[in-house]
Amino acid sequence: MLIKVRRSWELKESSVTDEAHFRQRRRLLQAAAAAGVGAAMPAIARVSPPDEGRRLANLRDSRWGRDLEPTDYEDITSYNNFLELGTGKRSPARNADHLRTRPWSIRVGGECEKPGEIDIEEILRTIPQEERIYRFRCVEAWGMVVPWGGFSLAALLKRFEPTSKARYVAFETLYDPKQLPGQRRDILDWPYREGLRMDEAMHPLTMLVTGVYGVELPGQNGAPLRLIVPWKYGFKSIKSIVGIHFVDTQPRTTWSDLQPDEYGFYANVNPEVDHPRWSQKYERHIGEGLFARKHKTLGFNGYAEEVADLYKGMDLRKFF
Ligand SMILES: Nc1nc2c(c(=O)[nH]1)N[C@H]1C(S)=C(S)[C@@H](COP(=O)(O)O)O[C@H]1N2
Ligand SMILES: [Mo]
Helix, strand or coil: CCCCCCCCHHHCCCHHHHHHHHHHHHHHHHHHHHCCCCCCCCCCCCCCCCCCCCCCCCCCCCCCCCCCCCCCCHHHCCCCCCCCCCCCCCCCHHHHHCCCCCEEEEEEECCCCCEEEEEEEHHHHHCCCCEEEEEEEEEECCEEEEEEEEHHHHHHHHHHHHHHEEEEEEEECCCCCCCCCHHHHHCCCCCCCEEECCCHHHHCCCCEEEEECCCCCCCCCCCCEECCCCCCCCCCCCCCCCCCCCEEECCHHHHHHHHCCCCCCCCCCCHHHCCCCEECCCCEEECCCCCCCCECHHHHHHCHHHHHHHCCCCCCCCCC
């Protein structure tokens, strides 16, 4: 396959002008909120999730990230990367109503005893949305703290009884250019694909997300179901999943197919290994403004204690 993508800098994660515009709009929103326009809001977010959002049932707090201050709902849901819904940071929010998230089912197959298809409603009914997790989620060039709602990926995977041949899990996003207009352009080899090693997939911190701030996930954030792997860079967290396959060899993944020297399969957050075109030692946090001091990037995004053992004996410069 030839690389169909435009020059990589055109697809770069963060664009300063884009963020400047974004910030300006957000200041306007905050001014409106301060002036009493819009609903008053309890606790947590300065800009609240919309009331009409369907609330997730059975949420409870997890111990993760309780000390972190979450990014505003408005920022989390209007500054996105979802190429199927456009290449600009604000296009996904604008285009999200093309995506219909019901009915929705996920095919699970490959190296397992009980392959099958499961409907999103059945998932929501039978797997408790028991974790409301504040996580420091860092992407390639900026960071957010997002109170994701969802459940451990392991809880879903176990139902399909993976066999001993299942060494990796491969994920696939919906392919439907009608609903995902970005797929009409050949910028990627659609559908978007990602993968994890089996032990990463079964780790309790690896989650499938159905909500944010306690309400149903909006389309731009990958509704109705997306992956979050808190110790990895953002591109691993594939959105709007329709396929999960257990496989015995390392699966192909979108970004490492496209730019293998820039994006690895593992993509563990690592301040010691720079991206070829930018340092990973520091990161900006969305919501703090362009001129705010950057933050030191933490190894494994701050979760080294929980996950470093998974990579014992591996050269993380080689397996980046
Ligand atoms: N299907 C799909 N999943 C995707 C992407 C994408 O373009 N398509 N972008 C990835 C990248 S690069 C990032 S940084 C995160 C962004 O998630 P957010 O918009 O919820 O912050 O989604 C990831 N998942
Ligand atoms: Mo990203």
